[in-house]
Amino acid sequence: MNELSLKAHGKINLGLDVLGRREDGYHLVRMIMQTVSVHDRVKLQKKDTNDITMSCDDAALPTGDDNLCIKAAKLLFDAYHLSGGLDISLEKRIPVAAGMAGGSTDAAAVLKGINTLYDLGLSVEQLQKHGLTLGADIPYCIMGGTALSEGIGEVLSPLSPMPQTPLLIAKPKIGVSTGAIYKALDSLESYEHPDIDGLIAAISAGDLELLCQKMGNVLAYVTEPMVPEIEKIRKIMMENGATGAMMTGSGPTVFGLFESETVMHACADVLSKTGLCETVIPGYTKETS
Ligand code: ATP
Numbered sequence: 001m002n003e004l005s006l007k008a009h010g011k012i013n014l015g016l017d018v019l020g021r022r023e024d025g026y027h028l029v030r031m032i033m034q035t036v037s038v039h040d041r042v043k044l045q046k047k048d049t050n051d052i053t054m055s056c057d058d059a060a061l062p063t064g065d066d067n068l069c070i071k072a073a074k075l076l077f078d079a080y081h082l083s084g085g086l087d088i089s090l091e092k093r094i095p096v097a098a099g100m101a102g103g104s105t106d107a108a109a110v111l112k113g114i115n116t117l118y119d120l121g122l123s124v125e126q127l128q129k130h131g132l133t134l135g136a137d138i139p140y141c142i143m144g145g146t147a148l149s150e151g152i153g154e155v156l157s158p159l160s161p162m163p164q165t166p167l168l169i170a171k172p173k174i175g176v177s178t179g180a181i182y183k184a185l186d187s188l189e190s191y192e193h194p195d196i197d198g199l200i201a202a203i204s205a206g207d208l209e210l211l212c213q214k215m216g217n218v219l220a221y222v223t224e225p226m227v228p229e230i231e232k233i234r235k236i237m238m239e240n241g242a243t244g245a246m247m248t249g250s251g252p253t254v255f256g257l258f259e260s261e262t263v264m265h266a267c268a269d270v271l272s273k274t275g276l277c278e279t280v281i282p283g284y285t286k287e288t289s
Contacts, residue, residue, distance in 0.1 A: 003045040004117050008109035009144060009289045010038045010100035011137075012167075012248040012255045015199045016217040018185060026136065026152040027182050030196045032203070034162055035144040036255075037283040038169055040102065041091040042069065042109040044117055051085045052077065058092035068107040071134050076114045079130070086114070095279055097175030099249025101137045105289075108141035128154070144289020146203060148196075160204050161287040162211075166264040168237065168256040169281040170271055172229035181250035184222040191221045212244025212257060223251035229276045230254055236274065240267035257285075 015032040022028060047053075052073045054063045061067065065074075069088045076082065088110065094102035111131055115122045122130075124142060131138030136153030148157045185191075194216025202210040224230045230247050233254045237245035241263035242256035258264040265282055272280045 001117055003043065004113050005041065005043045006109040006113050008040040008042050008094075008105040008141075009035045009286060010040075010094040010102060010105060011141070012036055012100065012169075012285075013217060014162075014203070014211065014215055015194050015196045016219055016249065017193050017196055018182070018218050021186060022152070027185075028151065029149065029153060031149040031153070032159070032196065032199055033140050033147045033149050035146075035286045035289045036100075036167060036169070037286050038094055038100070038281055040094050040106055040109075042106055042113060043089040044110070044113045045087045045089070046117065047085045047087050049085045050083075052088070053085070054088040054090065056090040056092055058096070061090075061092060061096065068103040068134060069110045072107040072110040072131070073114060075130055075134065076111060076118075076120070080118070080120055082114075082118055095169070095171040095253055095281075097177065098171050098253040099176075099178070099247065099251050100169075100253055101141055101249070104135050104137035105141040107131065107134055108138050111138075112142065128156075141289070145287060148200065159200060160206075162203055162285050163206060164287065165208065165285045166258040166261045167283050167285055168242070168258065168264050168268055168271070169253060169279070169283060170233050170237070170256075170277045171253045171279045172227055172233065172276060173278040174227055174229075174252060176223055176227065176250055176252050178250040181219050181222050185219060188221060191218050192216075193218065208243050208257065208259065215244050215246045217247055217249075219250050220247045223247060227252040232274075233271065233276055236271055236276075237267055240270050242267065
């Protein structure tokens with residue numbers, strides 16, 4: 001096998017709580033992660049020259065050593081003394097710097113792809129261990145589905161899969177830095193913690209309405225005042241038939257969950273006309289990655 005094409009799915013957070021901070025600066029989290037249909041496409045091609053190269057259809061993204069795809073490939077090439085080189089082509093569809101783990105899921109796809117392309121025979125756990133050295137969300141992206149993520153993101157427990165549910169992704173015309181948002185959270189005196197255990201129970205019960213009531217994201221206390229569009233978009237989604245709507249990750253992307261695909265598409269039309277969003281993407285939650 002000389003080449004391989006993989007989908008790299010984005011995620012949303014149905015819940016995100018921060019419990020504290022380790023001495024090394026990493027935050028201790030309790031997050032409910034959910035794979036969504038929105039995905040990038042990662043193509044890997046072996047080549048004879050001894051270098052790892054990359055191209056991307058989004059000119060705004062770095063394609064050098066800073067890109068997580070290149071970092072992931074170099075990691076496995078070095079660790080397993082792989083010979084020859086690799087060309088990576090990335091079709092970027094997940095909004096960037098948007099709280100959807102875009103870079104992490106691309107890196108996860110590269111790790112999984114190289115494992116297959118070079119017959120490395122690495123287990124999911126081994127791939128996750130490698131992934132964690134590059135980013136806290138990468139172990140989850142290797143696994144996908146509905147999961148509780150604890151520790152700094154590396155302690156993962158699969159949850160009963162959320163049934164496929166219509167979803168709308170809307171990103172305001174601004175990106176935010178995950179690191180800066182977590183840092184700003186540290187200077188908040190107090191905030192209300194979401195009921196993550198209640199959320200897990202609602203997921204197990206398959207009760208979308210209860211799930212939406214239990215959704216919560218502490219990072220919204222920081223990002224929402226910085227990006228007023230978030231609350232406006234959330235309100236429009238709720239007024240146009242969403243069962244629930246919330247910011248994902250460090251934001252500023254807002255997602256809405258809907259009972260009906262028709263209502264979701266109608267809401268997408270309304271939102272697209274507001275001028276509040278850079279992108280409005282219809283999709284659905286996915287049971288596996
Ligand atoms: P998370 O949800 O994990 O906090 P995010 O979705 O908010 O991440 P990304 O889309 O991963 O953020 O982008 C964060 C930064 O990472 C970008 O500013 C970008 O320059 C850099 N980056 C490196 N590699 C990639 C990649 N393959 N795709 C997207 N961004 C990348």
